[in-house]
Amino acid sequence: MKSFFYLLTAFVVLIACSEKKSTENANDTTKTIQRDSTTQTAVMYLEDVLDCRDLKGLETKYGVENVQKEALVQTGDGDFKVTKLFPDTPKEVEVYWKDGKDYLLIQDVIVKGGLSKMSDVAPSSIWKSKEGLRLGMKMSEVITLNSKNFTITGLGWDLGGNVVSWEGGKLANKNISIRFNDYSGNNGGLNEQEYNAISGDREFDTQHPSIQKLNPIVDELSVYLKPDIDATLGQKMTKEVEQKQIKR
Numbered sequence: 001m002k003s004f005f006y007l008l009t010a011f012v013v014l015i016a017c018s019e020k021k022s023t024e025n026a027n028d029t030t031k032t033i034q035r036d037s038t039t040q041t042a043v044m045y046l047e048d049v050l051d052c053r054d055l056k057g058l059e060t061k062y063g064v065e066n067v068q069k070e071a072l073v074q075t076g077d078g079d080f081k082v083t084k085l086f087p088d089t090p091k092e093v094e095v096y097w098k099d100g101k102d103y104l105l106i107q108d109v110i111v112k113g114g115l116s117k118m119s120d121v122a123p124s125s126i127w128k129s130k131e132g133l134r135l136g137m138k139m140s141e142v143i144t145l146n147s148k149n150f151t152i153t154g155l156g157w158d159l160g161g162n163v164v165s166w167e168g169g170k171l172a173n174k175n176i177s178i179r180f181n182d183y184s185g186n187n188g189g190l191n192e193q194e195y196n197a198i199s200g201d202r203e204f205d206t207q208h209p210s211i212q213k214l215n216p217i218v219d220e221l222s223v224y225l226k227p228d229i230d231a232t233l234g235q236k237m238t239k240e241v242e243q244k245q246i247k248r
Helices: 046-050 055-062 139-146 192-196 209-214 231-244
Strands: 042-045 067-075 078-085 093-097 106-112 151-153 163-165 176-181 203-205 217-224
Touching: 042 046, 046 055, 046 093, 046 106, 046 217, 055 067, 055 078, 139 209, 139 217, 163 176, 192 209
Parallel strands: none
Antiparallel strands: 067 078, 078 093, 093 106, 106 217, 151 163, 151 203, 176 217
């Protein structure tokens, strides 16, 4: 259902959804709110949504009033029927269902930034991944978190700025996908030639000098269920990535 960019990291174990009492308010419907030790701001984890497994789990954990069972969203891969958590609020999250198992098995949980909603405001959200990823992080920060450079798609199109491979870094095999975007308003000071080098349907390493100079920020964050990929398909996908890569 998602593009193949979301299928290159693997192996996660789903656990059953269980309620947690909020330290803020026992009646709070967002029972997983915790406090970030560095910023002292409320934080919620996308993995907790994925662990709910089905619609009933979502409603139990977050409250029926905070779950919109059916909504339609447009993506670079087409239109999809999704469920929204905290719809039309700053806490909105999109929940995608596994093909043929609508409302029975969560496939993907996504939080999006400002550009995804036609806004020129840099993204921010209380949602993050348990690996430390969040909206608004600079690419350089993600490289540090991964402890290694990684491969992304060219900017400026529907599937632009997506991580293709974590290249064996710390974020590999965590079933996490992110997308980068530029909020500078002037292509980060890149000239036309520099920007064109990192735009369009291609993949390249984050060592590329133009993307290093641009240093885009995380505009979309997703955690997802382990995809079903056999060895043959995995090898084919790897070859496709290698063929599209551009040199520094």
